[in-house]
Amino acid sequence: xxxxxxxxxxxxxxxxxxxxxxxxxxxxxxxxxxxxxxxxxxxxxxxxxxxxxxxxxxxxxxxxxxxxxxxxxxxxxxxxxxxxxxxxxxxxxxxxxxxxxxxxxxxxxxxxxxxxxxxxxxxxxxxxxxxxxxxxxxxxxxxxxxxxxxxxxxxxxxxxxxxxxxxxxxxxxxxxxxxxxxxxxxxxxxxxxxxxxxxxxxxxxxxxxxxxxxxxxxxxxxxxxxxxxxxxxxxxxxxxxxxxxxxxxxxxxxxxxxxxxxxxxxxxxxxxxxxxxxxxxxxxxxxxxxxxxxxxxxxxxxxxxxxxxxxxxxxxxxxxxxxxxxxxxxxxxxxxxxxxxxxxxxxxxxxxxxxxxxxxxxxxxxxxxxxxxxxxxxxxxxxxxxxxxxxxxxxxxxxxxxxxxxxxxxxxxxxxxxxxxxxxxxxxxxxxxxxxxxxxxxxxxxxxxxxxxxxxxxxxxxxxxxxxxxxxxxxxxxxxxxxxxx
Amino acid sequence: xxxxxxxxxxxxxxxxxxxxxxxxxxxxxxxxxxxxxxxxxxxxxxxxxxxxxxxxxxxxxxxxxxxxxxxxxxxxxxxxxxxxxxxxxxxxxxxxxxxxxxxxxxxxxxxxxxxxxxxxxxxxxxxxxxxxxxxxxxxxxxxxxxxxxxxxxxxxxxxxxxxxxxxxxxxxxxxxxxxxxxxxxxxxxxxxxxxxxxxxxxxxxxxxxxxxxxxxxxxxxxxxxxxxxxxxxxxxxxxxxxxxxxxxxxxxxxxxxxxxxxxxxxx
Numbered sequence: 243x244x245x246x247x248x249x250x251x252x253x254x255x256x257x258x259x260x261x262x263x264x265x266x267x268x269x270x271x272x273x274x275x276x277x278x279x280x281x282x283x284x285x286x287x288x289x290x291x292x293x294x295x296x297x298x299x300x301x302x303x304x305x306x307x308x309x310x311x312x313x314x315x316x317x318x319x320x321x322x323x324x325x326x327x328x329x330x331x332x333x334x335x336x337x338x339x340x341x342x343x344x345x346x347x348x349x350x351x352x353x354x355x356x357x358x359x360x361x362x363x364x365x366x367x368x369x370x371x372x373x374x375x376x377x378x379x380x381x382x383x384x385x386x387x388x389x390x391x392x393x394x395x396x397x398x399x400x401x402x403x404x405x406x407x408x409x410x411x412x413x414x415x416x417x418x419x420x421x422x423x424x425x426x427x428x429x430x431x432x433x434x435x436x437x438x439x440x441x442x443x444x445x446x447x448x449x450x451x452x453x454x455x456x457x458x459x460x461x462x463x464x465x466x467x468x469x470x471x472x473x474x475x476x477x478x479x480x481x482x483x484x485x486x487x488x489x490x491x492x493x494x495x496x497x498x499x500x501x502x503x504x505x506x507x508x509x510x511x512x513x514x515x516x517x518x519x520x521x522x523x524x525x526x527x528x529x530x531x532x533x534x535x536x537x538x539x540x541x542x543x544x545x546x547x548x549x550x551x552x553x554x555x556x557x558x559x560x561x562x563x564x565x566x567x568x569x570x571x572x573x574x575x576x577x578x579x580x581x582x583x584x585x586x587x588x589x590x591x592x593x594x595x596x597x598x599x600x601x602x603x604x605x606x607x608x609x610x611x612x613x614x615x616x617x618x619x620x621x622x623x624x625x626x627x628x629x630x631x632x633x634x635x636x637x638x639x640x641x642x643x644x645x646x647x648x649x650x651x652x653x654x655x656x657x658x659x660x661x662x663x664x665x666x667x668x669x670x671x672x673x674x675x676x677x678x679x680x681x682x683x684x685x686x687x688x689x690x691x692x693x694x695x696x697x698x699x700x701x702x703x704x705x706x707x708x709x710x711x712x713x714x715x716x717x718x719x720x721x722x723x724x725x726x727x728x
Numbered sequence: 729x730x731x732x733x734x735x736x737x738x739x740x741x742x743x744x745x746x747x748x749x750x751x752x753x754x755x756x757x758x759x760x761x762x763x764x765x766x767x768x769x770x771x772x773x774x775x776x777x778x779x780x781x782x783x784x785x786x787x788x789x790x791x792x793x794x795x796x797x798x799x800x801x802x803x804x805x806x807x808x809x810x811x812x813x814x815x816x817x818x819x820x821x822x823x824x825x826x827x828x829x830x831x832x833x834x835x836x837x838x839x840x841x842x843x844x845x846x847x848x849x850x851x852x853x854x855x856x857x858x859x860x861x862x863x864x865x866x867x868x869x870x871x872x873x874x875x876x877x878x879x880x881x882x883x884x885x886x887x888x889x890x891x892x893x894x895x896x897x898x899x900x901x902x903x904x905x906x907x908x909x910x911x912x913x914x915x916x917x918x919x920x921x922x923x924x925x926x927x928x929x930x931x932x933x934x935x936x937x938x939x940x941x942x943x944x945x946x947x948x949x950x951x952x953x954x955x956x957x958x959x960x961x962x963x964x965x966x967x968x969x970x971x972x973x974x975x976x977x978x979x980x981x982x983x984x985x986x987x988x989x990x991x992x993x994x995x
Contacts, residue, residue, distance in 0.1 A: 632883050683994070
């Protein structure tokens with residue numbers, strides 16, 4: 243593999259025993275990886291480079307970064323000066339040792355745009371990790387300006403990471419509204435350049451921006467008009483599904499919302515615990531709003547028990563159908579709910595609690611007076627019997643319960659539920675499951691990826707001769723066989 | 729003061745006088761003049777430039793639009809309400825930080841929520857609700873609209889109708905009347921499914937008619953399938969009872985064909 247060959251070429255710097263050189267060593271490997279990727283126009287290598295960088299994130303330190311910048315960029319260039327100004331000056335000793343060693347190495351300095359953008363990215367990640375948000379903001383704005391001028395597919399991967407961190411540092415300082423115009427302009431540029439990964443990332447960042455300020459209307463308008471295509475990155479697709487689910491929930495389209503949210507929770511990588519917790523919280527509420535009770539196992543997933551505890555108690559209250567309990571739970575955890583911004587949705591749940599209570603009553607009693615219904619539901623209002631009557635009437639109309647009302651005598655008579663297997667219900671349920679499995683199979687087949695150039699190796703002259711020889715032998719063999727058969 | 733500004737303020741005073749006189753035609757005329765004059769101010773949305781008179785102009789423009797919204801309620805024009813409200817909204821959201829709060833803000837927001845409820849645009853109702861801060865939700869005008877929506881969703885229609893008595897502001901009256909009509913249709917729909925029959929008196933009470941004659945007229949117009957016998961109203965409910973003995977053949981065929989197609993695709 244070519245990557246292995248490159249590693250051997252770089253003279254190992256492990257003469258110095260401290261850990262910093264090995265990080266520097268890795269960074270140099272990554273830089274050469276990016277270079278080869280840029281020259282061969284292979285996006286895969288750049289992807290690999292980014293992944294390796296993420297692994298190194300914890301070990302980045304200022305002197306290492308300065309040494310790396312000196313190695314990779316021509317010192318004295320604009321870029322170099324700007325980036326160096328962001329890095330704090332630390333121990334001079336360490337820097338000197340590293341610079342000595344790097345000079346001894348005949349550094350390769352092509353100053354490709356990819357390398358520049360990569361350096362920006364590295365410095366940005368470092369600043370964010372060190373919580374230096376103002377400098378991060380300045381660095382990211384500079385990098386965005388640079389990216390606008392470069393139009394290469396190989397830069398796309400790095401650029402999309404840059405956009406993400408750009409948005410992140412503004413969000414951490416609470417200034418998201420400022421960059422909305424910029425993000426929209428970048429999205430336009432990405433669309434013009436057919437940069438699909440960039441489009442995806444930017445769309446997600448824009449949706450996040452709008453949803454941060456609760457501007458669901460505008461988010462939906464953007465989402466419905468933006469061009470859609472096959473997802474390039476699993477993580478971006480998960481995020482998109484989550485935002486879509488949120489928008490649909492607010493717009494009262496619970497079935498679509500449930501599908502999106504559950505899919506997002508399933509596709510998310512196991513390491514993304516916080517994201518999955520959020521998805522699950524919203525998914526639980528949507529299921530409650532749809533009238534179904536999520537199973538206990540949902541709340542007992544590894545690592546999520548504590549976070550989902552308020553929702554567990556809420557589900558309990560809805561399941562029992564007790565309005566008083568529901569109110570007390572909602573008040574008890576109102577802080578958590580406001581933080582998750584699910585407060586308005588919880589208010590909508592009141593209606594579901596009443597419905598569930600009614601359903602329980604209608605199943606348990608064949609005939610019950612409306613005054614008793616009102617008492618059981620604990621409706622606290624001026625005229626409970628009349629309220630109960632109209633609520634029951636509406637529930638019957640919506641098909642939630644199967645009963646009739648008798649106004650003169652003031653009672654509710656439940657109907658017998660017939661044998662369900664004599665209807666079409668089982669067939670419908672079966673059909674939906676079959677459709678789901680088939681769909682998943684199709685998607686899995688479509689998602690198969692083969693390494694792009696494996697079948698395109700040019701045959702050398704020798705190989706061609708060999709192959710032709712083999713074919714001739716085979717043809718002779720078949721001809722002989724035919725003769726034999728006769 | 730800027731001469732344009734003075735002209736606008738003068739016309740605005742005339743407009744306010746016309747409203748109190750209930751002279752709606754001249755009101756609409758003056759309003760269109762005012763709107764044309766407002767386009768010459770550069771500090772208003774969508775430009776939002778920072779001219780020296782910006783605050784004054786913004787406040788004036790906001791007052792004009794608020795009165796336009798109230799006028800549209802008085803002349804009972806819902807489209808005009810929507811248009812004016814959309815023009816008013818940026819003053820509350822974007823320019824809100826620069827201007828002192830308007831006393832009518834919550835009243836108008838509540839009015840808009842009520843309008844969405846009456847037009848049955850519940851999704852937009854909830855989207856608007858998300859935009860309100862928690863302090864806004866405590867305000868009586870907005871609370872009134874939210875509780876109304878809850879009662880409507882739950883089906884406690886008598887609560888909706890009793891809420892008509894305690895409106896926070898008189899302009900709400902118009903929408904409450906429209907709501908009463910929607911509620912009546914809903915009650916009729918629910919009663920149809922829930923009751924086998926109702927005596928004429930009960931039906932009249934539930935549907936809020938003052939006399940039997942009105943009830944009979946309503947039934948004739950909207951629900952001709954209800955029968956009136958022996959002083960009771962019989963709702964047709966025989967249809968859904970018998971279990972359907974037919975096989976939904978088209979659906980079954982479609983399903984089976986799709987299975988066959990998918991299975992063939994598996995290599």
